[in-house]
Amino acid sequence: MALVFLACFLILPLLVVFAQAFSKGGAFFLAAVREPDALASIRLTLLTVAIAVPANVVFGVAAAWAITKFRFPGKSLLTTLIDLPFAVSPVISGLIYVLVFGAQGWFGPWLIEHNIRIIFAVPGIILATTFVTFPFVARELIPLMQAQGTDEEYSAITLGASGWQTFWRVTLPNIRWGLLYGVILCNARAMGEFGAVSVVSGHIRGETNTMPLHVEILYNEYNITGAFAVASLLALLAIATLILKSAVEWRQKGTT
Amino acid sequence: MSIEAHGIRKKFGSYTALDGVDLNAAQGKLVALLGPSGSGKTTLLRIIAGLEFPDPGSGRVLFHGEDVTDLPAGKRKVGFVFQHYALFKHMSVFDNVAFGLRVRRRSERPSGASIAERVHRLLELVQLDGLAGRYPSQLSGGERQRVALARALAVEPKVLLLDEPFGALDARVRKDLRRWLRRFHDEIQLTTIFVTHDQEEALEIADEVVIMNKAHVEQVGTPQQVYDKPATPFVYQFLGNVNILRAPALVGGGRRGLQPEEPDHEGQIYVRPHDIEVTLHDAGGSGISAIVRHIHAAGPQARLMVEQVQTREHVEVEISRSELTDLNLRVNDLVRLRLRQTHSFDEDYAI
Numbered sequence: 001m002a003l004v005f006l007a008c009f010l011i012l013p014l015l016v017v018f019a020q021a022f023s024k025g026g027a028f029f030l031a032a033v034r035e036p037d038a039l040a041s042i043r044l045t046l047l048t049v050a051i052a053v054p055a056n057v058v059f060g061v062a063a064a065w066a067i068t069k070f071r072f073p074g075k076s077l078l079t080t081l082i083d084l085p086f087a088v089s090p091v092i093s094g095l096i097y098v099l100v101f102g103a104q105g106w107f108g109p110w111l112i113e114h115n116i117r118i119i120f121a122v123p124g125i126i127l128a129t130t131f132v133t134f135p136f137v138a139r140e141l142i143p144l145m146q147a148q149g150t151d152e153e154y155s156a157i158t159l160g161a162s163g164w165q166t167f168w169r170v171t172l173p174n175i176r177w178g179l180l181y182g183v184i185l186c187n188a189r190a191m192g193e194f195g196a197v198s199v200v201s202g203h204i205r206g207e208t209n210t211m212p213l214h215v216e217i218l219y220n221e222y223n224i225t226g227a228f229a230v231a232s233l234l235a236l237l238a239i240a241t242l243i244l245k246s247a248v249e250w251r252q253k254g255t256t
Numbered sequence: 257m258s259i260e261a262h263g264i265r266k267k268f269g270s271y272t273a274l275d276g277v278d279l280n281a282a283q284g285k286l287v288a289l290l291g292p293s294g295s296g297k298t299t300l301l302r303i304i305a306g307l308e309f310p311d312p313g314s315g316r317v318l319f320h321g322e323d324v325t326d327l328p329a330g331k332r333k334v335g336f337v338f339q340h341y342a343l344f345k346h347m348s349v350f351d352n353v354a355f356g357l358r359v360r361r362r363s364e365r366p367s368g369a370s371i372a373e374r375v376h377r378l379l380e381l382v383q384l385d386g387l388a389g390r391y392p393s394q395l396s397g398g399e400r401q402r403v404a405l406a407r408a409l410a411v412e413p414k415v416l417l418l419d420e421p422f423g424a425l426d427a428r429v430r431k432d433l434r435r436w437l438r439r440f441h442d443e444i445q446l447t448t449i450f451v452t453h454d455q456e457e458a459l460e461i462a463d464e465v466v467i468m469n470k471a472h473v474e475q476v477g478t479p480q481q482v483y484d485k486p487a488t489p490f491v492y493q494f495l496g497n498v499n500i501l502r503a504p505a506l507v508g509g510g511r512r513g514l515q516p517e518e519p520d521h522e523g524q525i526y527v528r529p530h531d532i533e534v535t536l537h538d539a540g541g542s543g544i545s546a547i548v549r550h551i552h553a554a555g556p557q558a559r560l561m562v563e564q565v566q567t568r569e570h571v572e573v574e575i576s577r578s579e580l581t582d583l584n585l586r587v588n589d590l591v592r593l594r595l596r597q598t599h600s601f602d603e604d605y606a607i
Binding site for chain 1: 305306307328329330331332334335336338340342343344345346355356359360404407408410411
């Protein structure tokens with residue numbers, strides 16, 4: 001039963017994506033993917049991921065480390081804030097950025113004066129993506145680090161290690177698989193994010209279109225095969241992510 | 257190095273973990289911090305180690321007369337062994353023991369060769385040489401514990417602090433290891449404080465026992481002192497089985513006769529099960545009349561549950577197996593009890 005469900009709702013659509021992508025032959029597929037606007041969207045997506053994911057690794061690890069290894073006032077507030085991007089619809093996240101940085105927004109006039117473009121430009125896309133994917137790393141690490149407790153860190157400290165040494169030599173090796181897992185999920189979401197990015201991007205072809213936005217445009221122009229060709233690249237990324245994820249899970253099981 | 261703590265207070269939110277606690281461990285002694293869970297003993301140990309700090313302005317911690325209250329853990333030169341050992345899972349036994357030496361500043365760090373030499377010497381000391389290449393997950397509980405001990409000793413601490421050192425081990429290993437720890441302590445002569453909730457353990461190996469309850473120290477003394485002369489009802493109960501009898505039973509019992517003389521007296525009498533003598537009722541003589549309700553004879557001692565005829569209070573009695581055979585006791589037999597040694601406390605101390 002579960003298998004039929006899976007086949008209908010997950011595997012079948014995936015097959016359709018690839019079938020559609022190659023429905024006009026390999027040459028058409030290559031042309032659709034190599035078209036300058038498509039290449040620009042791929043480049044933009046990779047750029048966004050290259051900035052958003054490392055930023056969220058740093059934020060996520062720092063937040064998880066603070067929440068699980070220390071007692072401080074405002075801790076539960078911080079925990080709640082981490083979940084905020086999950087709680088809010090991505091479209092609204094995007095709108096908030098428009099309200100803050102857009103031409104009519106709070107900082108809009110100041111930004112225009114200094115000739116800094118955030119909304120309808122690459123910085124806005126990166127900001128929105130970073131916001132939406134923020135919880136993945138922290139969420140993955142917090143339960144893991146909570147379960148591990150603080151004894152090993154305290155051990156290191158009584159043995160004379162500094163805070164940095166404790167982090168690099170004790171904490172990080174203990175969370176490495178969980179961290180990698182979080183990075184993979186964060187990466188997948190950063191590539192596929194549509195809602196928030198759609199609001200802040202302005203859909204300027206060849207400039208502010210990420211892969212998901214490009215797919216939508218092609219689709220709206222009835223270039224179904226072209227849309228599916230680019231979509232199949234995203235799907236391929238998703239499959240690669242899943243394989244990587246299971247590999248990490250398998251490793252994780254092996255080490256504990 | 258001696259360890260002193262004066263007037264330590266510690267609150268976690270509204271919960272008081274330590275309420276003005278003093279402690280004094282003389283140079284080279286093995287001191288047990290004994291108490292039930294939640295009595296504050298682990299918090300006290302962590303404060304001595306510098307892993308927690310006493311509430312501001314409340315008290316001081318002194319090592320060899322020197323105030324270390326504001327020193328961080330890494331600067332106190334303490335060896336701390338955690339209850340669950342807290343070994344670094346991703347490092348081999350060798351790397352675990354070497355950790356404290358490798359994190360030193362370059363100017364103070366021994367060379368690789370001398371680190372290796374010291375690690376092997378320590379592993380030999382804890383009888384684990386040959387396991388240097390193993391990972392913690394490949395070791396038994398007792399072995400892990402000794403690795404943790406070797407790791408703590410690698411930085412040449414001035415004092416050794418052990419949090420429930422045998423808590424996570426099974427009963428047999430536990431006994432072996434605590435005797436080993438005692439011999440080991442005599443060998444290295446390091447002032448050692450260990451936390452335990454097991455009175456047998458504390459009484460067996462410690463030079464001095466500090467009994468804690470509800471954020472306070474109840475009594476300090478040698479194992480024999482605290483066992484023979486418990487200062488409070490809590491200590492009496494905590495250090496072994498005890499019967500708490502209403503006073504009339506004693507006033508009427510003991511060597512003075514059968515009749516309760518002051519039925520209104522509220523005081524309580526404490527008597528250990530092995531301090532009660534049992535004779536058959538038919539044999540005559542004095543003593544409290546009681547009926548045998550249950551006989552538990554599995555073990556080195558036979559335990560009887562008897563019910564006093566007059567007060568219907570239950571009393572636990574321990575007699576030797578041979579006595580049990582001699583008396584030829586059965587359930588529902590009538591016996592007389594004589595209390596060899598009893599203890600009573602002022603009402604002020606009542607718990």
